[in-house]
Amino acid sequence: MPVNIIVCIKQIIDPEIPASQFKIDPGTKRQVQGSHSLVISAYDQNAIEVAVQLKEKHGGKVTAVSVGGASAATALKSALSMGADEAILVDDPAIVASDQQGIAHVLATATQKVGVFDLILTGCVSGDWGDRAVPAFMAEELGIGCVGFVSRIEAKDGQVVLRRVVEDGYELIEAKTPVLVSIISDETNTPRYPKLKDIMAAGKKTIPVWKAADLGVDSERIGAAAARALITDVYLPVKESKCEMIEGDTPQEQAVKLAARLRELKLI
C-alpha cells in the first residue's frame, strides 16, 4: 500500500558553529546569521530519511513543506535531492515572528492544501530553539493523532507501527493513519548524502511559494501580535569557574568538610 507523506522541515542557522561565534541581536532577540550557513534542522533531516525510506519500500509520494524566508528554498532543494518528490515553501511576511501555535496553524493549513496524506513527519526537537511544541499543536489543529520521538516506522494496511524512544528502551505503538509523528534519530535513519544526479534533478523542479492568503490562514492567529509566548530575554550563558580550597588537618576532616560544603551547595 503506497504511503503519502508530508515532511515539515525548518531551515536554521548551522547550530554547530563554535560558541564564540554565537551572536544575539538585542533588538529582535534572535541569533545573528552573519556568515554562518543555513542548514535543515537535524531531526528534520532524519524525518526526510524516514519518509524517503518508506516511499522506497511501499511507493507513494513525499512532499516537503517549509515555512520560512526565500532562503528556505535551498533546504527544500536539499530535501528534493534526498528523494522528496515535491516541495512547497510557505513564505509570507505576515507569518514572521509567529509563535509555535502560529506556525502550527500555518503548517496545518498548508498540509490540508497539499491534500491527502497518511503521515505527517516532523523532527522531534528544533535545532535552534529546542522547541517540541509544533507537532502536537499541528496534530490538534488537524484533529489527528500525534506520536512523538519515534525512530522507526513500519507501514501496513491503513496503520503504522511506530517505535517510540523512551528513557529506558522503546515502545511499539500501533496507530491508524493519518497520524502525525515526530522523528528522533537512530542508526536506521541517518540522513543520506544527496547524490549528484539527484541534486541535478532537484534543480529542475520548481518549488511553489504559498502565501498565508492561499491557505486560508486565520490572520488573527499568526504574527507577533497573535503570539501567546513572548521571549523577554535571550543571552549567552556566562561560564564561570572558581576554585575553593577545603581546609582541614586530616584527610578525614577535609572529607567531612567537603561533604558538608557539597550538601550546602545542593550538589549532593
Place this chain on the structure above:
Amino acid sequence: MEKFHGVDYYEIEELLTEQERLVRDTARTFVDEQVLPIIRAHHRAGTFPTDLISKMGALGFFGANLTGYGCAGVSNVAYGLMMQELERGDSAIRSCASVQGALVMYPIQTFGSEAQGDRWLPALARGEAIGCFGLTEPDHGSDPAGMTTRAIRVRDGFLLNGAKRWITNGTLADIAVIWAKLDGEVQGFLVERGTPGFQATEMEGKFSFRASVTSELTFNDCLIPEANLLDKAHGLKAPLMCLNQARYGIAWGAVGAAMACYDAALRYALSRIQFGKPIASFQLVQDKLVTMLTELTKAQFLCLRLGRLKDAGRLQHTQVSLAKRNNVAIALDIARLARDILGASGIVDDYPVIRHMLNLETVKTYEGTHDIHTLILGRDITGISALE
C-alpha cells in the same frame, strides 16, 4: 574535532548556485564522515581506502562534470568544489577522482568508440571499474613527446611494448589508458587488466601520496585488440587535453588542502598558550595567518573564474596552467606556514598539516611541474618557447 565550516572571507558562497552549494555540501559531509576518520591510518600504512571507491561512485563523484552514461553532468564549478572538498580530505582521494573522471572517462568519451563508452563508462562512473592513465615513463616525465612505449600493428590488433612509471591506481585498475607511439604518432590504447604481457607493480618508499597507489606498468608484447584503440586520439594533443581536465580539478583541489591547513593553524593558534597567552596574539603569528588567508582567498577567486570560463566554453589551457601553478604553490606555502605555526605538533599526524604538506610536493610535480607551467605561460605571453 570541530566541524569544518569552509573558509570564505569574501562571501564567495553568494556567487555559487544552489546546485553548486549542494554538491559541495555532499562532498564536504562525505569527507568529514567517511574520509577524515580513516585517512590517518591509511596514510600511515601506505594504503588506499579502496572501500571508498564504490561509495564515491554511488554519490556520482566520478566523471561528475561529464554527461551521459550515468554521469551527473554538474557544472564545472560544482565539480571543482567537489574536488576542493575531496582534497581537503587527502590529495589521494581527489587524485583517485581526477584520474577516474578526467584521465580515464574523459578520453574514453572524447576519443573512444561508442562500444568502448558503453562497456566502460557506466561501470567507471559507478566505481565498479577502476581506471588509470599511463603517460609518464621512467625516462620521460616533463617531455612525454620523447616516450619510447611503442605499438606495432599486427594481424589481430597491436603489439604493445614499453614501461610507464608513477601511475596512480595502476595496480588497482581494471582498465589502463596507455599512451604509446604507433608509426611515430602518439595514440591511446585501452589495456585491460589480465592482458598477457601486462604487469603492474606497486611503487614503495613514498613520503608523499602515501594513501594513494602509485605503480609501475610494463608491457611485454601485449596484444591489444583493434577494438581497444582510442581511434579519435591522434598525437600528444590528446593526452594533453586529458591533463588539462585533470589540472582544472587540481587547481580547486589545492584550495581544499590549503583550507584544511589554514583551518588547523587558526584553531591551533587560538588554543595554544605560550608566554601566558594564545600564540594567535603574537604579531608574527597573525602575519602568517593573514598571509595564508589572503593567498587562499585569491586562489578561490581564480578557481571560480576558471570554472565559469569552462562552463561558458571559453577556457584556455594556459589559464588552467596559471591556476594549477599558482594554487598548488600557495597551497604548499600555506601548508608550510601551518606546519610552522603548529610547532612540534606540526610534524605529527595528529593534525592533517604534515600530510597535506607532503602530498602537495607531489601535486607540485605531477600534471606538469610548476616550472613547466611557468614555461607554458612564458611561451604564451612572449611567443618565445623556452621549453625545448
